[in-house]
Amino acid sequence: MDDPSTIEKGGGTFQGIKLLLCENPLPPIEAAIDAAVDEVPRSNYYTEPHSKPLRTLLAEKLDVPEENLHVNAGSELILRQLFDRFGKHVHLLTPTYPLFPEIAERYTETRLRPEDDFRYDLGRLEVPDGTTLAVIVNPNNPNGGTFDMARLPALLEGHPDTRFLVDEAFIDVAGESVVDLVPRHRNLLVTRTLSKAHSLAGFRVGYGVFPKSVAAEFDRRNDAYPLTRPSQAAAVATLRHEETIRDRIDRLRAWREEFATEIEALGVRTFPSETYFFLADFAPHDASEIASKIRERDIYVKPLDDARLGSGFMRLTTARPAENRQVLSALEELL
The missing domain is CATH 3.90.1150.10 (Aspartate Aminotransferase, domain 1)
Known part of the structure; x- marks a missing residue:
């Protein structure tokens, strides 16, 4: 059973x-399926280290330096590692993605209220002293609403010792991405995935947009070949058909x-x-x-x-x- x-x-x-x-x-779109099938006979070979073709394409599409990108086998793996590294004291906006309360060492929370249709002004967010990781899911899971991210820079500057994780798993469906802020803020971490809007959940393709030092650290500590050849090919093909x-x-x-x-x-x-x-x-x-x-x-x-x-x-x-x-x-x- x-x-x-x-x-x-x-x-x-x-x-x-x-x-x-x-x-x-x-x-998955036909182009992704075809690209994956074409790579199967070459699966006796590793991909390029750290999925360089995919990182290069992502950097171009997101308009961020390639050194800010980390690719891995699904965003859940990246999220778990971020919590292990930075999640000593987490602050969540709840209800949220159920993985986060599960993997946080300890956490505080700001409740989103059904009487407000789970909407929330991030300008009101109070981050408790000692918070090491504050998490914003945009669009939020489980309700599917978005946040006005114009408030984020003030939070980043007002809490320089707190890292802010913005989980953008569904950003290709709705909402305003903040990846362009990463190169200018050492305490901003953004995670994204091709599992949702791009229909590649079974291929396990996730990535993070991090400060260069964090991206380099995660590259060093992880498999240099995180994706299978079919997965990488499917991801590249899909991103070329936005x-x-x-x-x-x-x-x-x-x-x-x-x-x-x-x-x-x-x-x-x-x-x-x-x-x-x-x-x-x-x-x-x-x-x-x-x-x-x-x-x-x-x-x-x-x-x-x-x-x-x-x-x-x-x-x-x-x-x-x-x-x-x-x-x-x-x-x-x-x-």
């Missing part, structure tokens, strides 16, 4: 409709809007999102009970399990329209 935690990470054998992992329901990616993002956001509207029609409260996932409150129903019953119909969802928000909260990711209709039909019967 599969370990539930493994299934939740996407490594299980569940073959139904999965709405819990923020996976992109669209497959117009196609943007068109797909528009489609995903339209599907999410339609899906959330139909969920609301069932009497469920949903919260504003700019991504292809959203947060819903099924109260007075218990999200855990809904998740258990709906899985019997080959639909995998996961309750938020945030006691302070209540038992009704669940994050939902849009699937394709036909699959969304199956989910809606199942929920209509249950509710």
